[in-house]
Amino acid sequence: MDIMQVLCTRRTFRAFTQEPVPGEVLTDILEAGRLANCGANRQSLRFVVAEKPEDVARLCELTKWAAAIPDGAGTPAPEQRPTLFIVVLQDISVPGHSDIDVGIAVASMTTAAWARGVGSCIIGTLPRDRTAQFLKLPENLQVHTGIAFGYPAHKSTVVPLKDGQKKYWRDEKGDYYVPKYAISDIVRYL
Ligand SMILES: Cc1cc2nc3c(=O)[nH]c(=O)nc-3n(C[C@H](O)[C@H](O)[C@H](O)COP(=O)(O)O)c2cc1C
Known part of the structure; x- marks a missing residue:
């Protein structure tokens, strides 16, 4: 896939085959996070990698899905859970830590994964305190966003957004349909 194909097909996946994410893909994902652009080069992000099925299962239980x-x-059935879960943390002792830095890193990581065929779901619903307890985090590290990874077990297709209806849906096979605006709906040229 060229870069536009990667970016335009990088959908959210919530059910996965149980084929593990290879070590070299995990390395690419982490490199993409490590080297992501960040304000003032502050590098306030830290990452926890969970690959053991029982750890992934716990993080999946803490997540509110779809x-x-x-x-x-x-919600992924136990046999379709992600095989890899990364929790992105902010070191809040670093001055100026920013949500934008997290967004850029998360986008880079999920793009790096998808370029290798590994799908993902960005998770904004991890409860901060309970997740921190599970991960045994020190005070300065705050849970920000999770990312579930794995090889997709369903399809996801972009469809035209009609009548303001932004809700995505799922068919009886478990494939997703995600309405998106057209360029002409959201862009104005001066
Ligand atoms: C910041 C952010 C937080 C999200 N949190 C969740 C979540 O907690 N649970 C979930 O199932 N999906 C979550 N998603 C996935 C969105 O629902 C998904 O991106 C959206 O429906 C559009 O689908 P698409 O990614 O295929 O374009 C999140 C996505 C983003 C970008």
């Missing part, structure tokens, strides 16, 4: 899908049907 708010738009009724009856918890977007």
